[in-house]
Amino acid sequence: MTKITLTGQLIQYLFTGVTVGSIYAMVAVGFNIIYNVTEIINFAQGEFVMLGGLIMVFFTVTAKLPLPLAFVLTVAAVTGVGALMERFTINPLKNASVLTMIIVTIAVSILFKGIAMFVWGKNPYIFPPFSGSKPLFFFGAAIQTQTLWVLFMTAVMVVLMTIFFKKTRYGKAMLACADNPEAARLVGIRVNVMILISFALSAAIGAVAGAVITPISLMEYDRGALLALKGFGAAVLGGLGSFYGAVVAGIFLGIIESMCAGLVSSGYKDAVALILLLLVLYVRPSGLFGNVEASKIKEF
Amino acid sequence: MQSSNRKALLGLTLFLILFPVVAMNVSAIGHYLDIMIFVGIYCLINMGLSLLMGYAGQISLGHAAFFGLGAYTSGILCTKFAMSPWLAMVAGVGITALVAYIVGVPSLKLKGHYLAMATLGFGVIVHIFFNEEVSLTGGPSGFSDIPGLSILGFSLNSDLSYYILVWFLVLLTLIFSLNVIHSRIGRALRSLHDSELAADAMGVETSRYKVMIFVLSAVYASVAGSLYTHYVGFLSPSSFDFFLSIKLVMMVVVGGMHNIWGALLGTWLLTFLGNEWLHVFHDFDILVYGAILLAVVMFLPDGLVHLVPRMSRVWKRG
Amino acid sequence: MNTESSPVFLHVENLQKSFGGVQALKGLSFKVSPGIIKAIIGPNGAGKTTLFNVITGVFPPNGGAIALNGMSIEGCKAREIARLGVSRTFQNVEVFGRMTVLENVMVGRHIQSRAGIISTGLRLVGMRREERQIRESAMQHLAFVGLENRATELAANLPLGEQKLLEVARALATDPKILLLDEPAGGLNTRETEGLAALIHRILEQGITVVLVEHDMNLVMDISDEIMVMNFGEKIAEGKPKQIKNDPLVIEAYLGEEVDYSDL
Numbered sequence: 074m075t076k077i078t079l080t081g082q083l084i085q086y087l088f089t090g091v092t093v094g095s096i097y098a099m100v101a102v103g104f105n106i107i108y109n110v111t112e113i114i115n116f117a118q119g120e121f122v123m124l125g126g127l128i129m130v131f132f133t134v135t136a137k138l139p140l141p142l143a144f145v146l147t148v149a150a151v152t153g154v155g156a157l158m159e160r161f162t163i164n165p166l167k168n169a170s171v172l173t174m175i176i177v178t179i180a181v182s183i184l185f186k187g188i189a190m191f192v193w194g195k196n197p198y199i200f201p202p203f204s205g206s207k208p209l210f211f212f213g214a215a216i217q218t219q220t221l222w223v224l225f226m227t228a229v230m231v232v233l234m235t236i237f238f239k240k241t242r243y244g245k246a247m248l249a250c251a252d253n254p255e256a257a258r259l260v261g262i263r264v265n266v267m268i269l270i271s272f273a274l275s276a277a278i279g280a281v282a283g284a285v286i287t288p289i290s291l292m293e294y295d296r297g298a299l300l301a302l303k304g305f306g307a308a309v310l311g312g313l314g315s316f317y318g319a320v321v322a323g324i325f326l327g328i329i330e331s332m333c334a335g336l337v338s339s340g341y342k343d344a345v346a347l348i349l350l351l352l353v354l355y356v357r358p359s360g361l362f363g364n365v366e367a368s369k370i371k372e373f
Numbered sequence: 374m375q376s377s378n379r380k381a382l383l384g385l386t387l388f389l390i391l392f393p394v395v396a397m398n399v400s401a402i403g404h405y406l407d408i409m410i411f412v413g414i415y416c417l418i419n420m421g422l423s424l425l426m427g428y429a430g431q432i433s434l435g436h437a438a439f440f441g442l443g444a445y446t447s448g449i450l451c452t453k454f455a456m457s458p459w460l461a462m463v464a465g466v467g468i469t470a471l472v473a474y475i476v477g478v479p480s481l482k483l484k485g486h487y488l489a490m491a492t493l494g495f496g497v498i499v500h501i502f503f504n505e506e507v508s509l510t511g512g513p514s515g516f517s518d519i520p521g522l523s524i525l526g527f528s529l530n531s532d533l534s535y536y537i538l539v540w541f542l543v544l545l546t547l548i549f550s551l552n553v554i555h556s557r558i559g560r561a562l563r564s565l566h567d568s569e570l571a572a573d574a575m576g577v578e579t580s581r582y583k584v585m586i587f588v589l590s591a592v593y594a595s596v597a598g599s600l601y602t603h604y605v606g607f608l609s610p611s612s613f614d615f616f617l618s619i620k621l622v623m624m625v626v627v628g629g630m631h632n633i634w635g636a637l638l639g640t641w642l643l644t645f646l647g648n649e650w651l652h653v654f655h656d657f658d659i660l661v662y663g664a665i666l667l668a669v670v671m672f673l674p675d676g677l678v679h680l681v682p683r684m685s686r687v688w689k690r691g
Numbered sequence: 692m693n694t695e696s697s698p699v700f701l702h703v704e705n706l707q708k709s710f711g712g713v714q715a716l717k718g719l720s721f722k723v724s725p726g727i728i729k730a731i732i733g734p735n736g737a738g739k740t741t742l743f744n745v746i747t748g749v750f751p752p753n754g755g756a757i758a759l760n761g762m763s764i765e766g767c768k769a770r771e772i773a774r775l776g777v778s779r780t781f782q783n784v785e786v787f788g789r790m791t792v793l794e795n796v797m798v799g800r801h802i803q804s805r806a807g808i809i810s811t812g813l814r815l816v817g818m819r820r821e822e823r824q825i826r827e828s829a830m831q832h833l834a835f836v837g838l839e840n841r842a843t844e845l846a847a848n849l850p851l852g853e854q855k856l857l858e859v860a861r862a863l864a865t866d867p868k869i870l871l872l873d874e875p876a877g878g879l880n881t882r883e884t885e886g887l888a889a890l891i892h893r894i895l896e897q898g899i900t901v902v903l904v905e906h907d908m909n910l911v912m913d914i915s916d917e918i919m920v921m922n923f924g925e926k927i928a929e930g931k932p933k934q935i936k937n938d939p940l941v942i943e944a945y946l947g948e949e950v951d952y953s954d955l
Binding site: 561 | 747748749768769770773774778779785786787788789790794795797798799800801802804806807808811812813814818821822825861862865
């Protein structure tokens with residue numbers, strides 16, 4: 074009896090870890106997209122996830138729209154928010170110092186949080202899982218179907234982003250900006266547009282993450298900050314700027330956190346990701362897959 | 374000391390003397406004395422933050438942690454171990470300085486976003502610690518019955534007496550800080566901010582100074598934390614969260630980062646804003662804070678102190 | 692200023708430095724005798740600034756040795772090397788823009804002063820005396836390069852030529868035994884360059900050995916005692932100005948790039 078329970082528990086933790094890790098992975102990818110084009114770390118990245126979840130709640134529960142439509146509208150809405158953020162706060166500050174950009178994105182994240190609190194209050198919200206709440210059983214562990222949706226969405230995102238960056242004109246142009254913005258400008262790439270797209274894309278990915286995780290872990294107005302921190306941790310662990318590194322590191326982080334929460338102490342589980350973040354920054358800031366020469370650590 | 378700083382100090386002292394006289398005689402603003410005590414406590418933290426950010430060019434998004442470490446050390450040692458509050462304050466400084474050193478050495482090798490995130494992460498870890506170690510800190514509900522301060526048997530239990538204590542310490546620290554700024558150490562800090570490459574080439578021990586100013590700012594915050602504890606008499610982790618760290622940075626940035634007077638101005642403005650004029654917004658004050666921070670950073674990057682013409686001469690000399 | 696005349700002997704042996712896959716220094720060896728002006732010239736990309744950066748501790752070398760007066764300094768950090776008597780200026784001017792001209796030079800006096808945080812914060816008598824000395828010494832160094840009238844200006848507001856002079860004053864304030872100048876004449880007009888030549892001679896009279904990287908051939912031929920020519924991270928020639936002028940390898944290194952364009 075005990076043997077089955079332990080294995081079942083471990084598998085449970087594994088799935089929880091991979092699920093929450095997928096969210097960290099998506100946040101990390103969002104960080105990377107913006108960082109690659111602008112070298113800005115967008116502290117408001119977590120808020121995109123938060124908005125994705127809460128707006129999804131609005132469209133499904135309040136507006137009672139069918140799920141697919143609600144999903145599309147949510148992603149569109151948050152994408153719009155990301156674009157607005159870029160136009161109004163990032164674009165005007167083209168030549169600002171690194172410190173200024175940090176403070177700007179922090180200010181925007183506070184603003185988003187305040188607006189969310191104004192609209193939705195402080196309570197957590199939930200909406201029904203995409204395909205019902207009957208759990209599946211897997212080696213003695215009860216897995217919610219929503220978990221599979223999370224994994225599916227993450228996989229879709231990975232595939233779409235790969236195609237975008239490797240095959241499409243815009244994607245390749247964005248990578249060029251990351252490598253050498255001056256040269257990119259000289260060959261006619263409109264860097265301003267690329268920056269706008271990077272913010273919009275990151276917001277969209279964040280929205281998907283928020284929409285897909287809310288049926289499992291609910292969503293409230295102040296979830297953004299911790300998500301951003303852990304997502305950043307995943308991004309750094311995987312090597313800032315490295316797309317696959319972010320995905321692997323995010324899932325790895327989620328599993329470690331989940332194992333720690335289940336086997337050691339659940340109160341400190343948030344601290345796990347943060348301690349890992351600090352360790353990576355101290356010991357190997359270029360991360361697992363990053364290029365040591367390319368990890369440009371900007372001064373103020 | 375330079376004459377512009379001397380004049381400013383004189384002006385500040387005069388203001389501080391007149392303030393309680395006015396506040397205590399006009400009942401409508403009687404509670405301003407209490408607010409000014411908090412202004413003083415935050416000024417103590419922010420002078421350190423100004424040295425770190427404005428002069429040495431670093432950043433800390435986790436300074437609430439040092440504030441909290443000083444506060445909790447004082448609180449715990451006084452209630453659980455019946456230590457004298459002044460001794461406990463010294464102990465708090467010792468513990469906070471040690472933590473700041475251990476965290477500072479590896480963190481300050483980082484720059485820009487990495488340093489910002491490292492300090493942010495550290496701040497959150499300490500906050501989680503305050504919340505989780507229930508037997509030590511009382512957990513999320515905190516603990517109370519912390520004794521007040523007394524000097525030579527004279528108990529500081531009135532707003533006025535505490536006001537005098539806090540602002541006396543602030544003035545001492547301000548003079549100390551101004552002395553440091555206008556010295557080879559101050560120049561060394563500013564040089565490593567402007568060009569760490571050249572500062573290294575001139576023999577400035579850049580990493581040592583960065584850690585030193587980080588630890589100094591943590592010490593300022595620890596003393597402030599102890600003062601806070603004995604004034605409020607009650608502690609809970611929610612007072613030492615990420616949002617406070619951001620508010621502290623805001624006060625320094627809004628006032629004017631490259632000038633210690635700017636830190637004082639920003640602290641005074643934002644504390645009054647938060648405690649007095651934003652009451653109508655209740656919890657939505659964070660919306661206003663976010664908007665103010667955004668506006669200042671976008672349109673007035675040198676901070677509000679730059680608007681005061683007299684002050685901008687002081688600003689040039691810093 | 693520097694009243695010592697202890698012999699300084701800079702000895703670089705088989706120095707190597709690579710960045711990623713690019714080898715910037717491929718086994719460079721040379722000596723600098725005390726009390727001379729040695730110029731290092733070569734086409735762009737030859738590795739001259741990298742050489743300075745490795746000598747002054749900005750980067751550690753990948754191989755080879757650097758000895759100052761017999762003492763090994765390769766791998767030492769920049770601030771340690773500064774304390775051993777090596778000072779420098781930068782190709783891309785690195786003045787402390789937000790500080791005044793005088794304060795810039797006062798930073799140069801940092802290693803010659805000692806006040807710590809306590810004596811500084813409490814403004815003890817010893818610290819105040821030291822501050823006066825630092826200020827006086829800095830003013831002297833400013834006067835030495837002719838910038839004493841600009842003492843209270845913000846360094847960022849100075850024209851390029853004066854910023855370069857400021858860097859020299861600042862470097863001299865560290866009381867160096869050997870001064871490395873990285874393209875000091877870059878961006879200067881003829882009059883300013885003549886002033887620079889005179890200044891370098893004055894520095895030599897103080898007993899300070901000078902090594903300079905330069906592109907201005909007139910200046911180099913005019914003031915140097917010895918010249919070393921670099922190309923592609925290696926030494927291709929070394930000797931007195933007259934020898935270098937007529938060395939076919941040197942001519943080829945400099946003109947080699949232009950030959951292609953001239954047969955149009």
